[in-house]
Amino acid sequence: xxxxxxxxxxxxxxxxxxxxQNVGQRFDRLPATPAERTVEGRVSxxxxxxxxxxxxxxPPETFDDYTFWEKGAGKIWIYAGExxxxxxxxxxGMTCLRTRxxxxxxxxxxxxxxxxxxxxxxxxxxxxxxxxxxxxxDQALEWDGDWGYLIAAHELAGGLEPLGIGLxxxxxxxSMVPKGRQRDL
Amino acid sequence: xxxxxxxxxIIDDFEAFLEAxxxxxxxxxxxxxxxxxxERTLEVLDSEDVAYEQADWNPRVLRLETDSPxxxxxxxxxxxxxxxxxxxxxxxxxxxxxxxRVWDACAAPGGKATQLAALMDDRGTVVANDxxxxxxxxxxxxxxxxxxxxxxxxxxxxRNYSMKPFSFDAFDxxxxxxxxxCEGTIRxxxxxxxxxxxxxxxxxxxxxxxxxxRAIQTTREGGTVVYSTCTxxxxxxxxxxxxxxxxxxxxxxxxxxxxxxxxxLTEWGDExxxxxxxxxxxxxxxxxxxxxFFVAKLEVTA
Numbered sequence: 001x002x003x004x005x006x007x008x009x010x011x012x013x014x015x016x017x018x019x020x021q022n023v024g025q026r027f028d029r030l031p032a033t034p035a036e037r038t039v040e041g042r043v044s045x046x047x048x049x050x051x052x053x054x055x056x057x058x059p060p061e062t063f064d065d066y067t068f069w070e071k072g073a074g075k076i077w078i079y080a081g082e083x084x085x086x087x088x089x090x091x092x093g094m095t096c097l098r099t100r101x102x103x104x105x106x107x108x109x110x111x112x113x114x115x116x117x118x119x120x121x122x123x124x125x126x127x128x129x130x131x132x133x134x135x136x137x138d139q140a141l142e143w144d145g146d147w148g149y150l151i152a153a154h155e156l157a158g159g160l161e162p163l164g165i166g167l168x169x170x171x172x173x174x175s176m177v178p179k180g181r182q183r184d185l
Numbered sequence: 186x187x188x189x190x191x192x193x194x195i196i197d198d199f200e201a202f203l204e205a206x207x208x209x210x211x212x213x214x215x216x217x218x219x220x221x222x223x224e225r226t227l228e229v230l231d232s233e234d235v236a237y238e239q240a241d242w243n244p245r246v247l248r249l250e251t252d253s254p255x256x257x258x259x260x261x262x263x264x265x266x267x268x269x270x271x272x273x274x275x276x277x278x279x280x281x282x283x284x285x286r287v288w289d290a291c292a293a294p295g296g297k298a299t300q301l302a303a304l305m306d307d308r309g310t311v312v313a314n315d316x317x318x319x320x321x322x323x324x325x326x327x328x329x330x331x332x333x334x335x336x337x338x339x340x341x342x343x344r345n346y347s348m349k350p351f352s353f354d355a356f357d358x359x360x361x362x363x364x365x366x367c368e369g370t371i372r373x374x375x376x377x378x379x380x381x382x383x384x385x386x387x388x389x390x391x392x393x394x395x396x397x398x399r400a401i402q403t404t405r406e407g408g409t410v411v412y413s414t415c416t417x418x419x420x421x422x423x424x425x426x427x428x429x430x431x432x433x434x435x436x437x438x439x440x441x442x443x444x445x446x447x448x449x450l451t452e453w454g455d456e457x458x459x460x461x462x463x464x465x466x467x468x469x470x471x472x473x474x475x476x477x478f479f480v481a482k483l484e485v486t487a
Contacts, residue, residue, distance in 0.1 A: 065308070066334065080334040081310030082286070084352040090321055090338040094329045112220070112263055113332035134261055157232035159225070161262050180326065183261050 022073060027092050029085035030068040030076070042070055043099045051097070051104055056151060057119030069093075074100025078110065105149055108164035108177050115151045115162025122151045123166065123173065130154035133163055136182040138174045149176075188381040189368065192417050195450060196469060205471035210372040212254045213475075214265040215273050215296070216245040217331045218303045221264040229259050242443030245303075246273050263331050268296040269373065271444075271468050271478040275362055275413040276300040278440050278482050283308040285357040288403060290343040290396050293320030295327035297362055302333040312356070314339045314346065344395035348403060358409045359400040363393040365414035365421050369477025372470060386418045393425045394432075401433040401485055410435065410483040415476060417467070419453035422479040426465065427458045434487035437461035440480055445472040449481065 019040040022028075030045045031037050037044060045068050052058040069077045069085070069092055079093030096110035115122070123143055125133055132139050133152050143150070145168075152166045152173065165176040175182075186203060193199045216226045223244050230237055235257055236250035248270070251257065259265040276297050281287045283306045292298040292313035302311050313328070313336050315321055321340050328336045341347070343361075348354050366386050371377045393414070400410050412429075414421050426449075429435055437459070449465030451458050465481035 078334055079337070080307055081337055082352050083310075083337060084350075087350055089350060090340050091325050091328065092337050093334040094332060094336075107329075109263075109329040109332060113334070156258055156262075157225075157228040161258075163261075181261075181330065183256055185256060185258060185261060 022070065023086070024072050026086045026088040027069045027071045027077065027083070030070060039070075041074075041100055043076065048076060048097060048099075052106075052114075055149075056115075056121050058114060058117045062114060062117050066093075068096075070099075074098055103148055105176070106151075106165050108181060111151050111162050111165050115153065116160070118151050118162070121146055121149075122153050122160075122162075123168065124160065125152055125154045125163070127154065130163055131185050133166065133173070133175045134177060134183050134185050136175045136177050136179065138172055140171055141168075141173045142171070143168055143173070186371075186378070188378050189371075189417070195419075195453075197447070198471065201471040202469055205469075205474065206371050208372060210269065210476060211474075212249045212251065213268060213270040214247050214249055214254050214260075215268040215300060216247065217263055217266050217299065218245065219299075219307045219332050220262060221259075226259055226264045229262075229264065230257075233258055235259070240270060243273060243277060246270055266296060266299065266327070266331060268300070269370075269476050270473070271369075271475045272296060272415070273300060274442055274444065274468070274478060275360055275411050275480055276304060278413075278442060278480055279358050279360050279409060279411040281305050281309070281311075281358050286310045286353055286355075287312070288346075288356040288359040288400065289313045290346070290359060290361045290400050291315060291363055292324055292338070293317060294323035295325075297360060298324065298336060299327055299331045299333045301360065302335045303331075305335060307333060307335045309335055311336045312339060312351070313337065314341060314343055316340070316342050344392070344399050346399050346403060355405040356403055356408065357405060359404045359411075361393075361397050361400045361410065361412045363396055363412065363414050363421070363425070365389060365393070365416040366418055367415055368417045369415040369470070369479075372476055386420050390418075390420045390425055393421055394428045397425055397429050398433050401429060401435050401483065404485045406434075406485055406487055408485045410485060411480065412483065413478060413480045415478055417469075417477055417479070419450050419456075422467075422481070423450050423453065423458045423462045423465065424456060426462060426481045426483070429483065430459055430461075435483040435485050437464050438482050438484050439464045440466045440482045442466065442480075444468060444475075447472075449479070
């Protein structure tokens with residue numbers, strides 16, 4: 001339903017040019033597709049879902065029951081409940097992705113939430129490596145996949161559990177676990 | 186312990202009660218079923234040699250045998266959340282269903298709000314409000330850590346809460362876990378009674394009445410409101426519910442929970458309360474070796 005009203009807005013604002021500026025202090029629902037964009041630099045739902053599918057192999061249908069929102073410059077939130085757009089409240093669901101920068105960066109909490117669905121760019125860590133990662137430490141590691149943001153995971157009781165987001169460059173995995181989430185385990 | 190003397194006439198085995206209040210509380214955690222099932226979480230605890238005891242009344246509540254429940258793998262992965270055993274009671278009594286619209290009027294730091302989301306399989310809308318901006322950051326941190334995508338956080342005074350920002354005009358259920366004098370947390374915070382005064386009890390009860398009244402107003406007819414505190418003072422418990430019965434459209438319904446408890450009071454001092462207040466529950470520390478709590482369940486009648 002909201003997708004239709006987004007589309008109507010897009011028509012009202014004219015298809016090209018005259019894009020509005022992002023208002024950082026409120027939640028705005030992402031347009032369904034880039035063609036329906038009304039705010040400069042705002043990503044679309046389609047681009048977000050495609051990113052998680054292309055980079056991590058997370059099936060797009062994982063997100064069928066969720067909406068995506070922007071609050072702050074490039075901060076994308078995922079939400080399962082009902083809400084009108086725009087909306088000025090403290091938070092809506094959880095932050096999942098940082099856009100408006102060259103390399104998009106998923107959040108650690110979100111990766112813990114959906115990372116089990118990922119098949120690509122998942123780097124499996126041994127126990128000591130997982131401990132270092134959880135403590136926020138950088139470590140030298142071999143990895144023959146893509147560089148950039150990876151999902152770090154480790155095995156717990158016979159199942160693979162996502163730990164969070166790491167940045168892999170020049171033979172090193174840098175833990176992106178935020179300070180408040182780091183633990184000595 | 187001095188302020189607790191006033192409850193000698195209403196608490197059975199008062200010496201056992203005082204004795205329990207002097208004992209520190211163990212470490213309880215709630216399994217966050219948004220992150221992992223109960224079975225999976227127990228598998229991980231077993232494989233990591235963390236000993237636990239599952240609560241009889243709720244398989245999602247565990248007593249952990251560790252000094253640092255926050256430094257376990259289950260905690261890092263958001264599978265467990267430190268939460269006092271009795272504090273897990275009000276959301277269970279509210280019994281929210283997937284897809285519903287639920288209001289948590291005094292939600293920070295978010296243990297109960299995320300428990301509501303988990304009970305709804307993280308489907309639906311949990312509006313988690315708190316009037317204290319300083320506590321909102323803890324609420325947001327916990328919501329993100331536990332992956333509660335159905336939570337919307339607001340920072341307003343619950344007493345005159347406006348439905349305007351939302352796309353619906355009533356909630357299906359509301360939880361009022363009210364700010365209170367916290368007598369029942371004495372085992373966790375030994376200084377909980379240091380600033381106790383009858384004046385504080387009276388002033389906070391005015392706030393509690395205002396929040397409960399608003400929760401009843403914003404809940405649809407036939408909907409459910411749960412009122413809870415972590416204190417023993419009848420001024421903050423039965424008297425607040427009595428005020429709601431007098432001023433708003435609601436009735437008290439039976440609370441069913443598998444923990445030992447005492448019925449709500451029908452009199453205190455020279456005040457008398459409606460007979461239905463007996464269906465509210467008082468949980469005392471010596472009954473289940475927990476903290477103390479009061480829980481009343483209301484049905485909205487108009």
